[in-house]
Amino acid sequence: MSTATRTTAVAEHAERLWDAVTTGDEYAAGDIVVRALGDGTAPESVLLDVIGAVQRRVGAEWAANRLTVAQEHAATAINDRVIATFGYVLQRPEPHRGRITVACVDGEWHAMPARLLSEVLRLRGFTVDYLGAQVPAPHLVAHLHRTGPDAVALSGSLATRLPTAHATITACQAAATPVIAGGAAFGPDGRYARLLGAEAWAPDARAAADRLAEPLPRPQTAHQPLDDLPHLADQEYTLVTRSSGRLVKTVLAGLEERIPAMRAYTDLQRQYTAEDLAHIVEFLATALYVGDGELFTGFLGWTAGILTARGVPAASLGPALDLLEAELRDFPRATGMLRTARTHLAEPAAGSEQPA
Known part of the structure; x- marks a missing residue:
């Protein structure tokens, strides 16, 4: 089988597996993997170029709001069980390495x-x-x-x-x-x-x-x-982490003052907003831990893309960052990261990258 033929076959198997996992057909998914192995596709390629490729696509489609959380979980569970098929249809080599x-x-x-x-x-x-x-x-x-x-x-x-x-x-x-x-x-x-x-x-x-x-x-x-990580000596990571709950509550209250429409939010909408704010604080703390503001900026860009795909104005991130900066005004590394992220969000390309 030529390289081009093998590549085409792998792509076809991946497309069939995608159809199976997104429709919840576990048995069809298992059959596809067995057929892929039977037609001579290398087992490692089935794992990484078929199952792995489909799993990456599942994540991308969830991010684009074309798969629900339940569909993403179901597809992942099917892929996980399909991997177990290898134990029944393959003769693995005897362990001879470490x-x-x-x-x-x-x-x-x-x-x-x-x-x-x-x-x-x-x-x-x-x-x-x-x-x-x-x-x-x-x-x-x-x-x-x-x-x-x-x-x-x-x-x-x-x-x-x-x-x-x-x-x-x-x-x-x-x-x-x-x-x-x-x-x-x-x-x-x-x-x-x-x-x-x-x-x-x-x-x-x-x-x-x-x-x-x-x-x-x-x-x-x-x-x-x-x-x-000698920069941890400034205690910013520790203090932001310890005060995360208070920061989320304070910023949420501040957003309701700045954005009157939020006052009409349902309890579920408030819960989602609080969860988003908690993620922002957690990523900021992690960026402080590793001393790399790009981690925080990348997360904010990704979050803007996720919100946009779900019909939520990404512009609401700006006021949240302003309020967070006001609360952390005595933390120079944190405020520097917040300002950089706010500038990045104002750029047209913001939201295009996945978080690390």
Whole structure:
């Protein structure tokens, strides 16, 4: 089969799988994957170029408001169960490489990237302990002491979990286990993986499996998070995090004064607005933690796009940032990030980027 023919076949399988998962037809989805494997498509390609590609499309369509949250959850659940098909139709190679623990950062519920990586590693001959979503660091470290893997593959999609990821990386290293980080949370170029001290970073499952073909360097010494991030000494991250609840309530009250139409909001609308404000504060705190205002600016741009797709005026973000800046006037790093983000939102291209 030529490369062009294989590419066409993969695209056709992905389109059929998309139709199956978005209509909730789990059995059809399983049949599509079995047929793809039967026609000679490489198992790794089925995982990443069919299932993985469909899952990315699910996320993009949700962001564009063309899939509901329920449809997104149903499609993800079907894809997850379809991956289990591999255990019944494939003869996996006997493990002949190292042992890898694959886990998501505590608080991270997007487990599909980690699941796909686990299957790719198994196909390549690794012994894999897949621990799934939201793995607390103490439990992960206990597992490391019990099993002694060669490395931890730590997955994170939500940038707001970066402080937790940092603590987890440090804990793994204290247990003499190196970490390879991956997922959107660590930045498109892996900048936050490097900043937080991970031994390696990979942009996708193929690259991670390639990197793990050679042993990762063992951690030299345990260290404290402040060693990597000296800017945390100003306490802005800590103080913003501790006051997040108060900040959300104050900004919400201020918005109702500035935007009279909000006074007629239903309880559900107020709840959604408060949740949006909480996300803004959380991303601001995370940007303060890593010392990178681009993380916050990117999130605000993405949020503007999400709101626009749902018919909510993105212009409402400006007053929220103004009110938040007034509350944080004694925090120079925070106010600088808020001003930069407000300027970015005023630009025509705002809202085009996904959050890290």
